[in-house]
Amino acid sequence: MKLIYNRHRNSKSDEELLALFIEEGRVGALGELYERHIHLVFGLCLKYMKNTHQAKDAVISIYEKVQTEIDRHTIRNFKSWLYVVSKNHCLMELRKAKPGQVVSLTEAEKSDSFMEYDAEMHPIDGEQTEEMEKALQECIEHLKTEQQKSIRLFYFSNKCYREIAGLMQTDEKKVKSYIQNAKRNLKICLDKKK
Known part of the structure; x- marks a missing residue:
């Protein structure tokens, strides 16, 4: 499998490509949309799997999963939704491979509602400027201690609920x-800082 991609072959946005697939069934639009983010999916899979071949296999499996699941969800940010789908897939694969170890997802994390909620509300995903990153860090500093620790462990250290x-x-x-x-x-x- 080739993991090199042609960045944005055309000028359509993620939202436009997603609409072309969902509304008109254009499979090529979904392929291009996935291709735009394949390097992120592969990087995430490699981080979890720690094996290039397994990560490549996961990238293919995730694409198949995206094809079957995409029209079951209301997706506002494809990249965020894809991140959650990819992360959940990797964690489930690790859980299957190591049945006795704590690489588990809670029931909430496995549910469709978690995936939708996380994709809609993910505060650190998407294209970020240096200014946005600074604003995010400032906002995190203003959170209550427990919230601050939880959010840092969950998003920045990729810990699951049980580990946190x-x-x-x-x-x-x-x-x-x-x-x-x-x-x-x-x-x-x-939103206030905008």
């Missing part, structure tokens, strides 16, 4: 609540 709960010596439901509240507060803060 262990590190913070609390339960997973509280961690989920901290993260959801933090995302809501970050969105409000970032």
Whole structure:
């Protein structure tokens, strides 16, 4: 499988390509959309799998999953949604490969609602300027301590709820609540800064 891509072969935005696929069934539009972000998917898979061949296989599997799942979701930001789908796929594959180890997703993380919610509210994904990155870091600094720790561990250290709960010596439901509240507060803060 070739993982080199031609960046933005045409000038259509992600949203336009997504609409072409969903509304008109143009498979080529979805292929191009996926190709634009394939380097991110491969990088994420490589990070989790730590094996080039497994990461390449995962990239193909994720594309197949995207084809079957895409019209079941309301997607506002394809890149964010793809990130969550890719991360969930990798974690599930690791879980299958190492059944006794803690590489688990909570039921909330496996559910469709988590994927949709996370794709819509992900505060750190998408194209970011230096100014946006600075604004995000400032907003994180204003969060309550538990929210700040949870959001940093979840997004910047790629920890799952269970791992964060262990590190913070609390339960997973509280961690989920901290993260959801933090995302809501970050969105409000970032909207004010715009």
